[in-house]
Amino acid sequence: MGSTQVLEEHDRTARAEGVIDLRSDTVTRPTQAMRKAMAEAEVGDDVYGEDPTVNRLEALAASMFGREAALLVPTGTMGNQIAIKVHTRPGQEIICEERAHILDWEMGMPALFSGCILRTLRAEDGILTWPEISKKIAAHSYARAQTGLIELENTHNMAGGTITPVEVMEEICDRAHDRAISVHLDGARIFNAAVALKQPVGDVTRKFDSVMFCLSKGLGAPVGSMLVGSRTFIDRARSIRKALGGGMRQAGILAAAGIIGLEQLVTRLDQDHANARFLAEALSQIPRLTVRPEMVKTNIVIFDVTHTEINSNELLGRLRRRGLIASAVSDTIVRLVTHMDVSRSDCEQAVEIIRSVVSG
Numbered sequence: 001m002g003s004t005q006v007l008e009e010h011d012r013t014a015r016a017e018g019v020i021d022l023r024s025d026t027v028t029r030p031t032q033a034m035r036k037a038m039a040e041a042e043v044g045d046d047v048y049g050e051d052p053t054v055n056r057l058e059a060l061a062a063s064m065f066g067r068e069a070a071l072l073v074p075t076g077t078m079g080n081q082i083a084i085k086v087h088t089r090p091g092q093e094i095i096c097e098e099r100a101h102i103l104d105w106e107m108g109m110p111a112l113f114s115g116c117i118l119r120t121l122r123a124e125d126g127i128l129t130w131p132e133i134s135k136k137i138a139a140h141s142y143a144r145a146q147t148g149l150i151e152l153e154n155t156h157n158m159a160g161g162t163i164t165p166v167e168v169m170e171e172i173c174d175r176a177h178d179r180a181i182s183v184h185l186d187g188a189r190i191f192n193a194a195v196a197l198k199q200p201v202g203d204v205t206r207k208f209d210s211v212m213f214c215l216s217k218g219l220g221a222p223v224g225s226m227l228v229g230s231r232t233f234i235d236r237a238r239s240i241r242k243a244l245g246g247g248m249r250q251a252g253i254l255a256a257a258g259i260i261g262l263e264q265l266v267t268r269l270d271q272d273h274a275n276a277r278f279l280a281e282a283l284s285q286i287p288r289l290t291v292r293p294e295m296v297k298t299n300i301v302i303f304d305v306t307h308t309e310i311n312s313n314e315l316l317g318r319l320r321r322r323g324l325i326a327s328a329v330s331d332t333i334v335r336l337v338t339h340m341d342v343s344r345s346d347c348e349q350a351v352e353i354i355r356s357v358v359s360g
């Protein structure tokens with residue numbers, strides 16, 4: 001069954017409630033092919049390394065990223081926090097962008113679990129560069145907490161799905177490695193970046209010491225994220241996953257959906273990107289909304305409602321009453337995320353709903 005046919009079948013069930021849900025790409029429901037693969041998955045106890053479907057998924061992820069090994073984890077948050085634990089020692093600093101997911105949305109875990117603090121810097125478009133990062137690296141001194149890790153997020157969620165170019169990431173990795181500092185990629189949506197860049201994901205990420213990516217976002221799986229890296233990194237990550245209670249047993253049920261995501265649903269991400277660009281262009285025509293369509297490179301659109309005289313939450317309430325769900329990034333910034341459960345015609349309707357709320 002081709003990916004178009006899979007999705008046509010999927011579309012009929014996904015929008016049964018008549019609500020257009022643009023809050024996040026995490027809201028997708030598993031496709032029929034995923035449900036079938038999950039029902040039929042061959043399983044074993046993954047804590048003993050005996051689940052053949054998990055092993056197949058991990059081998060597939062490692063080969064797509066050109067790495068020695070991969071590890072299935074329940075969530076992106078757990079994946080990022082395991083990577084931080086492996087790369088750092090308590091009392092160190094982690095350099096990241098000011099709106100990084102690891103800072104704002106992971107429950108203070110770098111401090112709680114790894115004993116590290118975050119040294120942030122702001123990049124308006126979410127794209128950090130080596131000249132800026134290098135200014136934040138702690139000087140070697142007995143009085144300064146040392147930099148243990150640099151963390152990048154690509155695509156950058158809160159900056160609106162922006163892409164850090166490969167050469168910028170590679171310069172950061174090379175220069176950081178010169179100073180014996182590891183670099184972790186929060187690549188929750190790295191497949192969106194790779195598809196937009198028209199490059200294999202392995203080429204885009206080859207210099208990182210570790211990469212986390214999510215199966216449960218644009219790739220449509222119900223649960224799961226992955227870490228990829230060297231055999232040594234993944235061996236350490238596996239025991240930290242267990243310490244966090246993330247050793248799952250017949251996890252092949254979940255891995256089966258992840259395999260479908262990786263094998264069938266990567267190339268269709270450009271439809272989500274086209275829908276996001278459509279939304280941004282159309283919203284930019286609505287007076288009193290501030291949108292920058294040229295910034296929309298992947299599946300996330302953010303717009304500013306400052307001039308509408310209502311705040312984000314008020315706007316979201318009014319949209320919801322008309323059947324559109326979105327999310328607020330701040331009092332003035334609203335976020336829309338496209339995914340496989342919304343079509344172009346849903347996006348057209350979404351624009352009309354937003355237009356009527358903003359102009360009414």
Ligand SMILES: Cc1ncc(COP(=O)(O)O)c(C=O)c1O
Nearest residue numbers: 075076077078101153157186188
């Ligand atoms: C950039 C980024 N990193 C990490 C995560 C964490 O993923 P999870 O929700 O699976 O913990 C998210 C989730 O939205 C994300 O957007």
